[in-house]
Amino acid sequence: MRYVFILLFLYTASLSADINSIKGTELDKYEVNEIEDIKAKKAMQKWLNRDFGLKPHKINYLLPFGYKEGAYKSYVPTDEYRNVEAELQVSLKLYLGTGLFGLNESYYLAYSHRAFWQIYSESSPFRETNYNPEGFIEFPVSDKDTLFNMKSIKLGLAHTSNGQGDNANVVYATPADNPGNRSRSLNYMYSEFAFQYDTLLTEFRLISPFPGTADDKDNPDIMDYLGYTSVKLNYFTGRHMFTFMGRGNFTTGYGAVEATYSYPLIDNAYFFMKVFSGYGESLIDYDNHVTKFSVGFSFSR
Template identity: 30%
Template structure:
């Protein structure tokens, strides 16, 4: 199948722009305010978005085997809030993403990806003791739970940093050092690369948000992925962070089983959006 090419020039310009923008959040939380807020945060909470969406391909014929549903379940458990060295805290996460062929006769699950991790986090403050960023170091495992030639898995040590880059715009920069991944998927990094950038912009608070995720594979070709999302809250209030979500994924590596396959999928559905980085929205 012909590879879907990413616009590398535009991607490079975007990445350079993101890295050179200064933090301009003038209403950042102070250290004491954030510590008070963290103390009230539940030990068990949503980690990444929890959603159920369905849609069709834009790069191939639409039929029962190409249209599908995708859902994700993700949660986080804080293990300790007590004083640890360097004011860090430890937590567990679990994310499960599934691709479900609901338009086929037997409703088969095409691929299920399991992603547990253990992580240590630290809040970063500026010289005025105001929130500047959140740094995380984690040990992750991701696999599809299959055996034989369908087995896909990899492990990685990941470093993640989240900060404001513009007013109402939060970016997360993530890099990883993979290990124990060559059995079953030796060329995986050609499609996933060694990191990703995620940018979220709030157009109307609690109403409309945009999200963009970028990955570039370890190659000189257009392998990688672009995932864009639009969130819209149709309700009068949004106590539970409930939205309708439109997602467009282009590239490779959306799921582990056929990570080499080029996809262009547009999907729509329901999401309970994570409130993981709410402090970066300011007061």
């Protein structure tokens, strides 16, 4: 059944990739132009177009095969996770408006959902799921006179968690059965600066936990592993796209690197592969070193 789900997901994505031609065909089935109620006509047209303002935020992908070096840590004795799994991410943003301060700035809400799926295990559990709602403001910058060629500044507030509970005080048959606190979360602020040099786009990000939350009991040392700074390079050559991300904490020496490659197969559907090495691949493993190769498809870049 799980393989049928993946095939249906890929088939649906391939159909949505050619949505422009589908729209015209679908609208031809309905008599919209003859409707006299202008407000109802507009609402109906928007519904038929599936136009609700949602756009891709981070990369949207389905990676049926991900291979990790070594076994995943199990937090429950009955869980025996394989080092091969699937991974998927859905990430969307909603544009809210522009120019509240007269600086041509734009306002957005966004949500990203990332899941690690032990699809090759017998019961196919989701090993870990991370949730990441956020809101941000993006200020355009027209810098053509300096070497940096800055294009935008983004300021955001975000939360990320894995939705797990704290079972430390729950009574189990034996102490070994108690998984302890599997809850992971972080509230943080960030600022991001975007630069361009020809087909190379660079994003430099600074991250800071909300005051009073850095020592959260769920993961008091999480910033030691995630770090406060990150740099991401996005490079285009022909139809190919390469990215490289590095982040870390200069004090502790912990961090991570990630490289991706994508190539269009059809409109809005891409061959996608990713290599990750370091800490913080997922929230549950924020303090475990993971080296992993994943391959599959993305539906945005």
